[in-house]
Amino acid sequence: MSWSETLRTGVEAVRSHRLRSALTILGILIGIAAVILTVGLGEGAQQQVTSEISALGTNLLTVTPGSSTSTAGIRGGLGSASTLTLRDATALASPSVAPDVKAVAPVAQSSEVLTAGNTNWTTAVVGSTPAWLSVRGRQLAAGRFFDNQELSSDAAVTVLAPTTASELFGPADPVGQTVDVAGIPMTVIGVLTSVGSASSSATSQDDQAVVPITTATQRIFGSSGTSVQSILIEATSSSTLSAAYQETDNELLVLHHITTPAAADFTITTQQSLLSTATSVDKTLTVLLAGIAAIALLVGGIGVMNIMLVSVTERVREIGLRKALGAAPATIRRQFLVEASVLGLVGGVLGAGLGIVGAEVLPFFISNPIAISPAATAGAIVVAIAIGVGFGVYPASRAARLAPIDALRNE
């Protein structure tokens, strides 16, 4: 008996018991849709985190003072005892020292009160260099960013992030206006565009005031030293990121007169490591949810087995007749396996359909994005067929083992 004949027989058998087949298919359908949706939900959360982190700038390395050690704890002091200085940043910006570094932006940051007219707004004042804009991957909505001249002259200029601008100036154009930063009047020369996302890290990205780092440290924060809180480094491309990491590491060890890398008083963080920390929680949740969905799928599979066993018992006469007419045990087994996998396939396809529809509809009700991957969907359908076959094996071999006379005798 050819495969196409066997398939036709299987489809006919499924169709001739509509209600029962529909219920079995429903079990598989729910399991598959649950798997696709939970995996999609986890995938969506990860994509969101990934896009938020890459919104902080691409190919980014962040150097922070102190070093985390393998025995936990942080070596070196933060804040006043910061070991990173403007000199480090200047050295790293040199193409001869670090050829794979595209741009360097030292950052000194503090929370300050901004006043415009009679409006007060407390926000993060970020001191940096003109390279900050490109390193952070930000764009200007209006005006311009400060230049090197303003940097070297400690100019009283600031660029506001969109939330800060609207809190201070409302709908009015802030460019050219004056804002008091910690009591020092500064001219607003530009406004940044929004990073365009509603997460907490994006919110802080949209609420800050950027000033030349010299202005920040010497005029606003009032610290006389040249230490900075972090140095942001942009590699020339994603492929040179690890080279840039090495160059930064070596140069800072030399500058800090440290001979053993284990004793470093700074830490270099890649976006990748930020990403893995941020997504690990999501992953755990995804695995948990997918586990529950897999149980749903297992129950669906047991449903297939149950129905196939009932079907074998109920169709003893049919099986006997088919054997009398010359069907070999293998043919009977194949027929029942095909029947079970047809149930699995239909359940899988419908479940994938429901999952995809759910992925479109659900985000309107639960704010979380759902990302459906074609590979996962195809995989789910394959799994559904495998469940049909897997749970069909036992009923099918029972059918194949029936002796034709026992089967025919049944009246």
Place this chain on the structure above:
Amino acid sequence: MTVIELDDVRKIYRSGTLAVEAVRGVSARIDEGEMVAIMGPSGSGKSTLMHIIGCLDVPTSGTYRLMGDDVSRMSEVELAEVRNHRIGFVFQQYNLLPSLQAWRNVELPLTYAGVGKLERRQRAMEALERVGVAEQALHRPGEMSGGQQQRVAVARALVTNPDLILCDEPTGALDTVAAAEVLSLLQELHRAGRTVVLITHEAEVAAGAEKIMRIRDGLFVGDGGLHVGAGA
């Protein structure tokens, strides 16, 4: 050519410690083109004998040759092939698949034989025509009378062009008129050269055969063959 050759065939059923000898050393020959009735009351062992002759079961001891081949030691797979190619069954309850149209029921043995789709359809239609139910080809069993269903079953038995047509109480579920029609159909096939074996407990049906073999308590009565006039 000898179609069926039974030599001291025995069948013992065991269930627990109890052993029942349903067929106790039966020997017989049925030649090509014969129409033979195996007749006996219920419990006589005729069903067991029918199962053995139909290759649905194998004897416990003794040999059974079908068209010269010893089938008594064949594997299940080989037996399936023998049933498919050499034997056409007609059962009391017609045993048609209710979900399939008549012609699809008839082509079923050909499907298992691996015959191509077009040829299957053509041969099924020919067989249906041969037994006079060509007009019902697209009907499902539930839409046909008992007599028509049994004719479809005969068509299914014929379609593989088997060496033996084996009928188990073929008229048992039919009214007198339909029973007579089916019986005369079988006689017609016999006259056309087919080998037909009828298993029955009814004397009238057995009388339709040219030879009657009576079985009682697992043994043939007499010399295992009483000749009667064909069609008598």
